[in-house]
Amino acid sequence: MLRLVSFALFLAIWWIAALFVGGAKLPSPPAVLNVMIAEAASGALFLHLGATLARVILAFVLAMSLGSAIGYLMGRNRLADRLGDPWLILLLNLPALVVIVLAYIWAGLTEAAAIAAIAINKLPTAVVTLREGTRALDRSLDEMATVFAMSRWRTFRHVVLPQLAPYVAAAARSGLSLVWKIVLVAELLGRPNGVGFEIGVAFQLFDTPRLLAYSLTFAAVVLVIETLLVQPFETRSTRWRPRAA
Amino acid sequence: MRLEVDILGKTFTSAAGGTHEVLAPVKFSLGAGEVGVLIGPSGCGKSTMLRIILGLDRDFRGDIRRPPNARIGMVFQEPRLLPWRSVEQNVRLAAPEVDDVKLSELFKILELEAHRSHYPGELSLGLARRVALARAFAVEPDLLVLDEPLASLDDALAGRLREEIATLVASRPVMTLLVTHSLDDAVRLGDRLFFLSPRPARMLAEVPIGIPRGARGEAEIAAIKAGLVRRTQGERAGRDVS
Numbered sequence: 231m232l233r234l235v236s237f238a239l240f241l242a243i244w245w246i247a248a249l250f251v252g253g254a255k256l257p258s259p260p261a262v263l264n265v266m267i268a269e270a271a272s273g274a275l276f277l278h279l280g281a282t283l284a285r286v287i288l289a290f291v292l293a294m295s296l297g298s299a300i301g302y303l304m305g306r307n308r309l310a311d312r313l314g315d316p317w318l319i320l321l322l323n324l325p326a327l328v329v330i331v332l333a334y335i336w337a338g339l340t341e342a343a344a345i346a347a348i349a350i351n352k353l354p355t356a357v358v359t360l361r362e363g364t365r366a367l368d369r370s371l372d373e374m375a376t377v378f379a380m381s382r383w384r385t386f387r388h389v390v391l392p393q394l395a396p397y398v399a400a401a402a403r404s405g406l407s408l409v410w411k412i413v414l415v416a417e418l419l420g421r422p423n424g425v426g427f428e429i430g431v432a433f434q435l436f437d438t439p440r441l442l443a444y445s446l447t448f449a450a451v452v453l454v455i456e457t458l459l460v461q462p463f464e465t466r467s468t469r470w471r472p473r474a475a
Numbered sequence: 476m477r478l479e480v481d482i483l484g485k486t487f488t489s490a491a492g493g494t495h496e497v498l499a500p501v502k503f504s505l506g507a508g509e510v511g512v513l514i515g516p517s518g519c520g521k522s523t524m525l526r527i528i529l530g531l532d533r534d535f536r537g538d539i540r541r542p543p544n545a546r547i548g549m550v551f552q553e554p555r556l557l558p559w560r561s562v563e564q565n566v567r568l569a570a571p572e573v574d575d576v577k578l579s580e581l582f583k584i585l586e587l588e589a590h591r592s593h594y595p596g597e598l599s600l601g602l603a604r605r606v607a608l609a610r611a612f613a614v615e616p617d618l619l620v621l622d623e624p625l626a627s628l629d630d631a632l633a634g635r636l637r638e639e640i641a642t643l644v645a646s647r648p649v650m651t652l653l654v655t656h657s658l659d660d661a662v663r664l665g666d667r668l669f670f671l672s673p674r675p676a677r678m679l680a681e682v683p684i685g686i687p688r689g690a691r692g693e694a695e696i697a698a699i700k701a702g703l704v705r706r707t708q709g710e711r712a713g714r715d716v717s
Binding site: 370371373374376377378379380384388389392470471 | 526529530531546547548549551553555557558559560564568569570571594596610614
């Protein structure tokens with residue numbers, strides 16, 4: 231209910247602002263909605279959204295699985311930590327734009343280059359979060375598992391993984407928002423489709439309604455995925471904890 | 476089936492760089508069906524000794540012989556349950572082979588039936604201790620190690636839990652090692668008592684109790700205790716003179 235009120239307030243402010251600024255710079259909500267409907271009817275909206283989503287999913291899965299594995303290794307193994315740390319610092323501080331441009335130069339304007347570049351941008355934050363989580367693992371529970379001769383897999387599944395779950399959720403959360411942001415840049419610079427590409431076109435034509443139509447649909451998709459997928463996972467992974475007041 | 480403990484010593488390097496002797500030479504052994512009790516002042520190194528015996532700490536001088544492939548049931552000082560698994564899952568994870576009948580029986584003895592699906596965070600310390608006991612017994616251990624399982628419980632509850640431990644230990648022949656600083660617990664549960672000195676722990680005395688566990692009445696327990704107290708006081712007096 232509060233969410234609806236908040237959304238209505240947003241629409242109201244937008245509408246009023248549009249009246250003051252004028253339709254060329256800030257089109258009113260109905261104008262943008264018209265463009266959305268037209269784009270949806272032609273199928274272009276779904277095509278571009280689908281292309282972007284596919285890239286997000288691939289890059290996200292790639293970065294999360296690789297990043298979690300590397301982070302876990304670095305948290306467990308001192309040598310891996312010391313070897314990996316300089317790389318990690320470099321990757322963490324490398325601007326997304328540099329990675330994307332270099333990827334396109336080295337691997338061509340290909341799908342693989344785009345996805346790899348997005349994944350590389352997200353990778354270090356996943357590594358850092360999971361390394362922290364691995365370092366925070368409760369050793370007394372590890373000892374318990376050892377004494378009771380629990381198998382490696384059983385220990386990992388029931389002792390280690392539940393302790394890492396909040397860190398995985400945090401990494402997924404921050405990682406997803408990072409990927410949402412970067413994917414559009416990658417598309418703008420070197421892909422013939424996707425929301426980023428459409429926004430680039432709209433920018434060149436100064437077509438604000440089109441720009442807003444695509445960005446808002448994209449934002450809506452992000453919101454839906456966050457509420458339907460990421461938040462339930464977070465709740466589930468921490469359901470054994472006493473609720474905060 | 477025998478547990479042979481022959482620790483020559485263990486040193487510990489503190490964060491400040493100093494080295495401390497934690498354990499002096501300690502030697503004892505335990506046969507099947509026997510309950511050995513380690514008694515010593517707080518901080519004398521009992522828990523360190525247990526970690527060595529369990530194979531969790533390999534950085535020591537000496538030799539530990541456990542029966543090969545011995546199944547170990549352990550009750551830690553803190554319950555060490557998995558907070559994200561229910562009571563029943565906690566037990567089943569440690570003891571995957573336990574059958575439903577056996578599990579129900581254990582839960583009944585320990586009065587945990589109502590808490591099967593609760594999470595450890597919802598349990599009192601006394602209940603969590605009982606879950607830890609259930610877990611240790613569910614694996615049907617060859618070696619059972621109890622590290623102060625009754626510490627910080629009120630007398631009534633400690634007494635009931637002690638009864639339950641006695642029942643469970645008597646139900647099958649298992650090597651049991653109990654750590655406590657309560658003489659009462661030691662005399663009621665143990666067959667052989669090992670008295671340890673303050674840190675670095677060394678063996679002060681090994682005292683077997685002649686009367687079988689089941690046959691000890693309150694009078695016998697009081698008599699054994701009085702004898703032990705006299706003995707430890709005598710030793711203390713002897714040391715003061717020297």
